[in-house]
Amino acid sequence: MTDVHVLGIRHHGPGSAHSVAEALATVRPDLVLVEGPPELDQVLPLLSDPEMAPPVAGLIYAVEQPRLASFYPLASFSPEWVAIRWALSTGTEVRAIDLPAAHGFAMAAALAEAPSSENDGDTSGEDAVPEVRLQQPYRPDAIATLAEAAGYSDAERWWEDAIEHRNAGPVDQFATIAEAIAEIRAVDNRASDHPDVIENNLREAAMRRLLRAAIREGHGRIVVVCGAYHAPALVPTNFPPAAADNKLLAGLPKAKVAVTWVPWTSDRLSLRSGYGAGVTAPGWYQHLFAHWTAQESYGDVATTWLVRVARTLRRENLDASTASVVEASRMAGALAAVRGRPSPGLAELDDAAQAVLCDGSPLPLELVHRELTIGLELGNVPESAPTVPLAADLTAAQRRLRLKPSALEEVLTIDLRKPNQLARSVLLHRLALLGVDWGVPSETGRTMGTFKEAWTLCWEPELAVALVEASRYGTTVASAAATYVSERAQVATSLAELSDLLARCLLADLPDGIRGVVSVLADRTALQHDVPPLLETIAPLARTCRYGNVREVDVTEVRRILDTTVVRTCVGLPIACAGLDDEAAAAMRRAIDSAQHGLSLLPELPLDDWHGALAAVAGSDRIHGSVAGRATRLLLDAGLVDGDEVAARLSRRLSIATPAPAAAAWLDGLLSGDAVLLIHDRRILQIVDDWVAGVHDDVFDDVLPLLRRTFSLFSPPERREIGEQVSRGSEPGQAASPMMLDLTGAGPAIRTMARYLGWEADA
Structure with a gap:
């Protein structure tokens, strides 16, 4: 006769883990079954490796579709970890029981490929496989129901009070939990075809089938460690007929899977993932479990936690004296008594620490929360673990x-x-x-x-x-990156994408990849006749040429493509800018700015053709004002037109003969980016001010949004300076120019600076 003990636990619960350890020591089973996909069986022995350090996670993934993957995290305070390690240390056989991941992945893949329409046909046949939609894990909130029945609004706090801070015997405690959960399950009124119910039924049927097989093997004492919700379903006296479970599991699809262990983090333990039901304070639970394992009193647990809090604050140069720790410990105990709790919990310790150690400020406690309450641990797996x-x-x-x-x-x-x-x-x-x-x-x-x-x-x-x-x-980082680049280059849909890929190849030191991308880029560039894509290609190519020397990469071929691209762009730019609507003009302007930025990265690059193309764009009345204005600004920045010329063009563009929206677009192109022109050349500011004041009422509403956008890009100090200058008023023609400077008065300062710079200056 097999004696089966079902231990319903809370995933990542330190109290549950402690109780599991005590129950195992009491029962001394000859087989331990732990909730988890049976594919984990082959890697469970690795948990006894000295190099294995929690937190870690079992990783199961579909070989043909690695994106179909599940993690099963374990911490040192996880009941599953405790059970597996106990079994391995005592030579007891240990297995995982659940629905195989091979079935889950195959069903998920089938669901993703299925048509979106519902009820496409009749699936009511007796032998039909149930429609399984594994979109969300089945996590019924049974614990919240128990907490509510006990008068708690917070399920986490109820579990901590009733389970984590408990004095009951371990075996009896688990029996009580299973009995309470059974009552909750009895009133679950969800339909049998609910997706979550279907998934849960499949999982529990698979667990029971594996448990039946273990019983038939003749084991005398079996311990099952599973989530508390599943405990009633795994008690043998509650089993449905085996035929019912077998029928439910018949015909399920399968996928080829692989399994290994990977390092996990304390931060990830605080999230819902796989069987990791997500605890809010893994660092605190680690602290609890360590002290309970050492059989220390809960008073010691609270005091030592506050000592760690004080040390953390001191490392950040915050005062936290020993006397303050003692006072905080007393306050935590008093808070627990006032709140009717058996002992101080994390909430009481946080409140006491904030009041006493942090002078009431919540900010230092945020640091404590990150470093202690959550923790910064990263696990480690041995080199013998399977890996790609x-x-x-x-x-x-x-x-x-x-x-x-x-x-x-x-x-x-x-x-x-x-x-x-x-x-x-x-x-x-x-x-x-x-x-x-x-x-x-x-x-x-x-x-x-x-x-x-x-x-x-x-x-x-x-x-x-x-x-x-x-x-x-590929099997190495270098070969895999090179192969990826080659494949990506063949399917790239734009010159900009190819240029960006080329720049990334350079940074990744992939000579073969660079040659492949350059070859494709040269072919695509030769076939490209649209100017905007050519403009967008210039900046990535220029970056590649500039940074190539730093990384000792030959960029001769890249430079050749860049030179060719610039020449073709300059030839086609004036024609490409003609006849554009507002949307196309905005795109062209962005492309021109991108090209200008790229060309500025290479001071040695001859820009005569580029400036000639910009001059043709700026001087044409057939080109959208936004583009023409921007070309004028770039020529001004390059020193190829002076303030007088810009003022003359601005006056012409803002004349009465020019429609107000077109004038506003030209102004936006000229001024976009900074307010230097308006601040330092009062003639231009006066022209703009006069034009705005003269815009007719019936078109002002159309012009205002564009002007608002233009001036909103200026910094607040720039806008303030413009406003002050306009409010003071200025004379037309009063411009900042060398003629306004008093060079005679500046003579002494010039001579002094010349001496500082080591220049020869006549007295």
């Missing part, structure tokens, strides 16, 4: 370059002149190409030059899935 070759290559590269993954976000500044740091940059850029965003480029200030980069690094557990997905491109 790409992940193994990344691990080797991390070790070689001394780039250790961390769950804590940190900024890494890289000096590209140093070989080891250049290799770090290359690795991060290659991973970014593959969609493994371990590092994200960031800015660190104005001191960054072309030889420096800054990255924000943070290792997220989901990156393990991204590595599996990227492994189809």
